[in-house]
Amino acid sequence: MATFPDDNILLADFKEPATREQAFTLIIKKYQEKLYWHIRRIIVDHDDTDDVLQNVFIKIWKGLDNFKENSQLYTWLYRIATNESLTFLEQQKKRTSISLDPSESNISNRLKSDEGFDANKLEWKLQLAIQELPEKQRVVFNLRYYDEMPYEKMSEVLETSVGALKASYHHAAKKIEDYILNH
């Protein structure tokens, strides 16, 4: 696994014109997979994920000079990625005028249309169950279940209290369990 410089070094190098592009490239390489999977689990489709991820990094390029460093860099990156993903879903809903009922969501249909989809496999049932969750609860579940993000960090990303996040995650886990057992 490749090792990358500490975030404070990358930020310092980004501020210098001579090393700006190199530092930005390293930031991309350091966080691309984490952010990609975070977005992909919300949006599902690869091409849409690619669009959103590129927009995220372009926003990072434009905003990194103003980054206050009062939170960790990766927390800030996750926050941008989350907001962009949720905004994308909102815009997609408006474009396609899909039903607000999660059970008829376009994303569930996209899952089912994936060439590897197998309704009998537990891993696919888990994905369908996750897509049944309201969007923000889906984000909470993904961050805790897949990224094992501490609640304190999640609180900075989602600007929600730790208590609310814990309750949301526990509730989500139970809903997912019920879905899998009943399908």
Added chain:
Amino acid sequence: MTISPLLAKVSNENVFSVPEGYFNTLNQLILRKASAQNPTLSVPEGYFESLSSNILNRIKEEDALTELRNLSPMLYSVQNENVYKVPRGYFENLASVILSKVKVPAKVIGIRSRSIWKYAVAAVLTGVIAINSLLMFNKADQQVAYNTLKANPGMPSYISEASKYKTEDDIKNAVASLSNDEIINYLQKTGTVADNEILNNEIDPKDLPSQKDYLDDQTLETLLQQIQNTN
């Protein structure tokens, strides 16, 4: 007593002496010596003050796996297999793709101040529009149309310029002589996909033709009517 009666008679008195205050200053002495040997070692400010609370917090916080095991043994048992596929080479190329989108273009989009090229592209293309509309009428009237255009005192200069192009071959040759940059500049200035913000930042208003030089719809309609009346 049973092992060595002689030793049993020796008192348990410490015969060694220690300088006064030795143990009180020992830790500072050691730290000072350690710093002297490794002058580059440093500790973040406030590290030791917050160390104990950080450790306690970590002990209290349940890690995600333990939490999941307690919350839902079923979910805990699900193999975390990734069902989503990623195109081969995607991550290897992503950084270069993004960098190409954020880097400032080497070429600045701008309007050149040389007057002949300022109007040449507009002249050719506007001439194409004007002359082709005239071609809808009788071909025999083309010479009349050209003379009318050229003779009109209110005619903008680039229409006079356009009157030099008398045949379609003249127009085609003139367009072919334009460089790609000039055509791109013109299309970006007038095309629907132009990035207005960039153009607004790059164009010096003094380089643009003034409003009176543009051939508006009313002027064009008046000209066409004049040509028809002449015929």
